Amino acid sequence: MLMLSVIIGISTIIVFSVFSEAQLEPKVFVTHSGQIIQTSGDVLDPLYTASTVEFNPEKYLRDFNYGRISESNGQTIREFTIIAEDDKIQEISPGVFYNVWTFNGTVPGPTIRATEGDLVRIHFINNGSKSHTMHFHGIHPAEMDGVFEAVGSGGGQFTYEFEAGPVGVHPYHCHVMPLEEHISHGLYGVYIVDPKEGRPSADEMVMVLNGFDTDFDTENNFYAANSIPFYYQHHPIQIKTNELIRIYVVNMVEFDPINNFHLHGNLYNYYPTGTSTVPSTYTDMITLSQTERGIMEFKYDYPGKYLFHAHKVEFSEKGWVGIFLVNDNPAQKSQTGIDYEN
Numbered sequence: 344m345l346m347l348s349v350i351i352g353i354s355t356i357i358v359f360s361v362f363s364e365a366q367l368e369p370k371v372f373v374t375h376s377g378q379i380i381q382t383s384g385d386v387l388d389p390l391y392t393a394s395t396v397e398f399n400p401e402k403y404l405r406d407f408n409y410g411r412i413s414e415s416n417g418q419t420i421r422e423f424t425i426i427a428e429d430d431k432i433q434e435i436s437p438g439v440f441y442n443v444w445t446f447n448g449t450v451p452g453p454t455i456r457a458t459e460g461d462l463v464r465i466h467f468i469n470n471g472s473k474s475h476t477m478h479f480h481g482i483h484p485a486e487m488d489g490v491f492e493a494v495g496s497g498g499g500q501f502t503y504e505f506e507a508g509p510v511g512v513h514p515y516h517c518h519v520m521p522l523e524e525h526i527s528h529g530l531y532g533v534y535i536v537d538p539k540e541g542r543p544s545a546d547e548m549v550m551v552l553n554g555f556d557t558d559f560d561t562e563n564n565f566y567a568a569n570s571i572p573f574y575y576q577h578h579p580i581q582i583k584t585n586e587l588i589r590i591y592v593v594n595m596v597e598f599d600p601i602n603n604f605h606l607h608g609n610l611y612n613y614y615p616t617g618t619s620t621v622p623s624t625y626t627d628m629i630t631l632s633q634t635e636r637g638i639m640e641f642k643y644d645y646p647g648k649y650l651f652h653a654h655k656v657e658f659s660e661k662g663w664v665g666i667f668l669v670n671d672n673p674a675q676k677s678q679t680g681i682d683y684e685n
C-alpha cells in the first residue's frame with residue numbers, strides 16, 4: 344500500500360512537472376513571410392478554461408445566416424453582429440487541444456448570406472487580445488476592405504457596410520499581420536451572394552476546407568472539411584437519390600499551396616467562385632489554392648455510401664475525408680429507370 348502511494352506520488356510529480364513546463368514555455372517560430380512570432384506561453388488548460396468551443400459540423404453544414412432584415416428606399420438591409428475572440432480552446436482531435444481564434448465563437452465563423460444588391464452591414468466587435476479585422480472578398484469601397492483599419496483589442500468596434508456582390512461564394516477573414524497566424528488560428532468564414540432570380544432549389548451545404556498546425560511548426564497536423572477531422576466519415580451526410588446537391592466549397596488551408604476535392608461514384612458541375620451560371624467543367628476532381636472557392640452541383644443516381652476527400656492523400660489521411668450516405672428517394676425514379684424501392 345505504502346509502495347503504491349509512493350509510486351503514484353512520484354509519477355504525479357513527474358507527469359505534472361512535464362505538463363506545466365510544456366504549457367509555460369514560450370515558443371518562437373518564423374512564418375513563411377519571414378515574420379518572427381512568439382507564442383505567449385500562457386497556460387490555457389483545456390480542463391479548466393471556461394471558453395472551450397463545442398463545434399458541431401452537422402449544424403454548421405446547412406446553417407445560413409441571413410441577418411436582421413429591414414428595408415430602406417426599396418433596398419433590403421441585412422445586419423450582422425460579429426464578435427472576434429482569440430482565447431478559446433477547441434479539442435481538434437481526441438486529446439489534442441488548440442487555441443482557436445473565432446468569429447462568433449466558432450471556426451469557421453457564421454456563413455453570411457445575402458442577395459445581390461442588398462446592403463450588408465456588419466457590426467464588428469473585437470473582444471480579442473490582439474487587433475483583428477474582417478476582410479471580405481467581393482466588391483466594396485477601399486475603407487470597407489478590412490486591411491488598413493485595424494480594430495483594436497478589448498472591445499474595438501468597426502461597422503463594415505457594402506452592397507452585396509458579385510454573385511457567388513466568397514471567403515471573409517481577418518487581415519491583420521502576420522496574416523498566416525490570424526488565418527491559421529481560425530478567423531475566417533463564408534459569404535454567399537445569391538442571384539436576384541435565385542438558383543434552382545437544392546439541398547445546400549457549405550464546406551470550408553481547413554487545417555490546424557497544432558505544434559506550431561508551420562505545417563498542418565490535421566485537415567478537415569469543416570474543422571473536425573474525419574467528422575463526416577463517422578457521421579455521413581444524409582442525402583437523397585435524384586435530388587440536386589449544391590455545395591459551396593472554400594479552401595482556407597494555410598501553409599500548403601494546394602488542396603482538392605474528389606467525389607466518388609459521380610461527377611459534378613463546377614462553377615468557380617460561383618460567379619457564372621454556366622459551369623466551367625464537369626469533373627470529379629478540382630484543385631484549389633488558398634481562398635479559391637466555387638459551387639459544386641450533382642445528383643446521385645444510385646443509393647449507397649460514397650466517399651469524398653482530398654486527393655492529396657496526406658490530407659485525407661489526416662482527416663479531410665467524409666461520406667455521403669445516399670438514401671433512396673421514393674418520390675423520384677432514378678434516371679437509369681431502376682426503381683430501388685422494389
Ligand SMILES: [Cu+2]
Nearest residue numbers: 475517519525
Ligand atoms: Cu486577426
